[in-house]
Amino acid sequence: MAEWTPTPPRPAPASSVGFSAWARRNLFATPGDVAFTVLGAAFIIWLGNVIIDWAFINASFAGDDRTACLKPVQGACWPFIDAKLGQFIYGRYPEAETWRVNLVFLFGAVGLVPMLVPAAPFKSFNIAFLLGFYPVFTFVMLTGGLFGLAEVETTDWGGLLVTLVVAVTGIAASLPLGIMLALGRRSKLPIIRYFCIGFIEVFRGVPLITVLFMASVMLPLFLPDGVNFDKLMRCLIGVALFSSAYMAEVVRGGLQAIPKGQYEAGAALGLGYWKTTRLIILPQALKLVIPGIVNTFIGLFKDTTLVLIVGLFDLLGIVQFHFTDASWATPETHITGYVFAGAVFWVFCFAMSRYSIFMENRLSTGR
């Protein structure tokens, strides 16, 4: 009786692997593909040329005022950015005190980077630093008035500083608040459920501008005379509440995707509601909605530009403000400023996006 032996695998034919095979399959498979490839390549080359001409070849790089940027064929006016960089980063924060802002940025980076690298050790210490020490440190450093630090009114803050303060506060507050709202919306207790539904629907139903306007103009009308808290603080609260309503719905989407069996398995093992939620449900639900969470973060980051409406100057606001400076009035000032602001926003948002993809891959467990 002949024994059955499985056929051993053979390597794939050489014509189906490697770059030339890839190019043949994806770029030049049909005459139509060839035409598209050629057209696409031509477009990319043309666009690249335009950008390089504008940003480098025809651009000005040095100068102290508008005269540097008035060539007959003028590209970007980089000296404008250079001259205003301090304003763009710190707003009207006193120049002698900007080291405090730099220190806050530095500590933020020092706390955040090891947090984001999964292999870095001391995670619980890291979390304590970021959630416990860092907010207090930031508050004391930026506002001053303690430890001999000069007081700096928040009305003097501006630029990237305001953008980051608003965005980071919104991001840090919206995730926990959003999770609580999402859980509350699924609660069996009617009071909690209706409160959460009401909160979410109200804040999702109105534009952020309205929320900011209410926070900065209407709220003081309801507060008793003399009670007056900071305009930036009111904006922070408005942004945090607004974004947590969005976050709640993203998280709820994740919660809904978790099969009932997961809750039952947790319950059957004797884990109560909170332990089941924290150890079993949330890790899975949040992982599922990482793209949605990051999407909300990115939206929030860009929405910080709306604080201009209540008189706070974020990065974009302050860039626009400096367009009015007559000593820098050139035809290229606007576009250069917008490209700069856009690039800064893009770097932050793109970093968040890449990080979310990295985390998705890392957390995938072969399901």
Added chain:
Amino acid sequence: MTQNDEIISIQNLNKWFGNFHVLRDINLSVRSGEKIVICGPSGSGKSTLIRCINRLEVHQEGDIVVNGVRLDGSLKNLEDVRSEVGMLFQQFNLFPHMTVLENCALAPMWVRHMPRHEAEALAHKFLERVRIPHQAAKYPGQLSGGQQQRVAIARALCMNPRIMLFDEPTSALDPEMIKEVLDVMVELAHDGMTMICVTHEMGFARQVADRVIFMDEGEIVEENAPEAFFSNPRSDRTKLFLSQVL
């Protein structure tokens, strides 16, 4: 058999889903160490009955006493009752975001407050017992169905339960894998675990059951020793059912 031996007592249990009367006057008493197999057609209420025993389902009428604790609305420490009752599901319900080892060590750590190294040692012990000691670092999604169900058994055993409930643990498995799970269950039975098992594996019922219960339309139609149940069923309904599954 003394009264003290009784570990589960169900009296005049009635349950409705909305207006649908799913369990009707169920009476059942289980002694410590007894193995009971429940069978019956789809929709007869088998799952609902065993889910009432660890209160995954809430009943409206009647008494259920598990391990000396009455299950009713006034119950404060539901988690204490549940931690003494292990449950196996048709769909395994392992936690996909945790390794096999973490799946097993989770409840001992968070319910029994065991230190991590102890909980993991315990998990290793039971993974060995269900014969998958080498998969501890894998995620459930990387295991076969039979291996997953055995991990689920190990996970339940890590809580050192006094009772194990099985809800069709092999019916989502390919035939090749059914045996590996049943073998583990037979061993468990021989070790003296109290077991209530919803299954249509009649070979398993013959081999380990002390009693076989046949349910239909939310009622216990027949309750008998396995030999008598299979060779000489009392009711025609049972006969019809057996002719279909055997």
